[in-house]
Amino acid sequence: MEICAYPNFLFLPSASSISSSFSFPIGISAEKVIKFCSPGVSKVISNLFFAIFDFFLIVVGATIGAMTGALIGLKTQRGFIRWTLIGAINGSVFFFEVFKTLLALWHSDDGEIEFFLSLVSYQLLSIDVVDQMGAIERTFEEVPRAKGLSRRRVDEIPKIKITGKNALDASGEGISCSICLQDFQLGEMGRSLPYCRHMFHLCCIDKWLLVHGSCPLCRRILT
Amino acid sequence: MVDFARVQKELQECNRDVEVSGIKVSPKADKLTHLIGTIPGPLGTPYEGGTFEIDIQLPDGYPFEPPRMQFSTKVWHPNISSQSGAICLDILKDQWSPALTLKTALLSVQALLSAPQPDDPQDAVVAQQYLREYQTFVSTARYWTEAFAKTSSLGVEEKVQKLVEMGFPEALVRSTLEVVGGDENLALEKLCTV
Numbered sequence: 270m271e272i273c274a275y276p277n278f279l280f281l282p283s284a285s286s287i288s289s290s291f292s293f294p295i296g297i298s299a300e301k302v303i304k305f306c307s308p309g310v311s312k313v314i315s316n317l318f319f320a321i322f323d324f325f326l327i328v329v330g331a332t333i334g335a336m337t338g339a340l341i342g343l344k345t346q347r348g349f350i351r352w353t354l355i356g357a358i359n360g361s362v363f364f365f366e367v368f369k370t371l372l373a374l375w376h377s378d379d380g381e382i383e384f385f386l387s388l389v390s391y392q393l394l395s396i397d398v399v400d401q402m403g404a405i406e407r408t409f410e411e412v413p414r415a416k417g418l419s420r421r422r423v424d425e426i427p428k429i430k431i432t433g434k435n436a437l438d439a440s441g442e443g444i445s446c447s448i449c450l451q452d453f454q455l456g457e458m459g460r461s462l463p464y465c466r467h468m469f470h471l472c473c474i475d476k477w478l479l480v481h482g483s484c485p486l487c488r489r490i491l492t
Numbered sequence: 493m494v495d496f497a498r499v500q501k502e503l504q505e506c507n508r509d510v511e512v513s514g515i516k517v518s519p520k521a522d523k524l525t526h527l528i529g530t531i532p533g534p535l536g537t538p539y540e541g542g543t544f545e546i547d548i549q550l551p552d553g554y555p556f557e558p559p560r561m562q563f564s565t566k567v568w569h570p571n572i573s574s575q576s577g578a579i580c581l582d583i584l585k586d587q588w589s590p591a592l593t594l595k596t597a598l599l600s601v602q603a604l605l606s607a608p609q610p611d612d613p614q615d616a617v618v619a620q621q622y623l624r625e626y627q628t629f630v631s632t633a634r635y636w637t638e639a640f641a642k643t644s645s646l647g648v649e650e651k652v653q654k655l656v657e658m659g660f661p662e663a664l665v666r667s668t669l670e671v672v673g674g675d676e677n678l679a680l681e682k683l684c685t686v
Binding site: 447448449450451473476477480483485486488 | 495497498501502505555556589590591593
């Protein structure tokens with residue numbers, strides 16, 4: 270997916286440089302706060318401050334991402350909602366990671382630009398954004414496949430006894446079960462599916478519904 | 493267990509209107525679990541004029557499981573393997589429904605010949621060619637139709653009869669036709685030079 274084409278692998282840092290700077294940095298303005306409050310309270314306040322700031326950034330990221338995604342969706346005409354969602358998730362993850370990276374930079378002694386870039390690329394790649402997006406893409410593109418129903422659920426669908434009345438179509442011709450292709454005979458038992466009212470032999474439709482909860486004729490999914 | 497009553501009924505109904513649809517299904521052996529389907533190449537496509545044979549095997553769960561179909565005639569198409577004849581079509585996989593029949597499935601295969609889906613290929617080489625050099629694709633597909641889908645065993649008897657009527661002995665006609673791979677004109681040429 271093109272949207273995930275973040276900075277490349279060129280700046281991948283060595284393992285040691287990451288581990289040394291990887292303690293999560295909490296307390297950007299902690300020193301100022303300590304002057305006024307006791308250490309315990311200051312920690313709570315700074316945690317709260319960062320939680321709110323994180324949340325704000327994620328919301329901003331999600332909004333920008335959603336808008337971009339929606340535009341892509343509209344332009345490519347390939348699923349407006351899908352692209353909006355992908356954009357929102359991408360945006361929020363991106364903003365959150367940039368924020369985390371900036372904080373790490375703030376607290377690290379090594380302020381070289383190369384190191385900054387390496388950190389950005391490493392952190393963005395390390396959370397497997399590409400993988401996450403791939404999973405979303407897959408679930409969206411799958412054609413819905415109905416799961417089999419439970420025996421109890423199948424038994425809840427009303428049974429019908431074939432009579433002279435319901436075994437004929439509008440033009441008075443005998444109708445047949447679309448599964449076994451045999452005509453309905455008087456006295457046989459059938460099932461008429463909810464909503465679509467498509468009718469099949471009891472034994473034929475039950476066998477199907479247990480493995481695939483949809484109408485064989487119109488594919489309406491039963492739950 | 494395959495529902496043989498249904499398969500019988502399907503064969504009867506499919507072969508009843510073979511004149512209209514051009515789609516034929518017949519048992520390959522005595523068993524009704526191995527069948528041969530034939531579809532004409534759709535008009536206005538590189539497959540026009542060809543007759544394509546499809547090998548059909550019915551699994552035990554038929555009609556609750558899809559029939560296994562693959563081309564036994566070689567075809568040049570993005571969604572059909574040029575090597576094995578395997579078909580990439582959703583209704584033959586997870587979109588199968590027991591309300592579909594061998595005839596409707598074969599109709600879908602015929603529709604697939606008219607409308608290739610290069611974005612979901614079975615044969616990557618063909619799909620690449622379809623997308624990048626469409627004209628080459630068309631001529632290759634047409635050539636394959638000429639070469640593999642027109643010398644079917646369907647018209648052999650007619651060809652033999654025609655050549656026998658011209659005055660050639662039947663045994664010689666049959667052996668010559670076999671040598672040239674069923675091409676009537678080549679056979680005539682060869683018979684004349686003998």
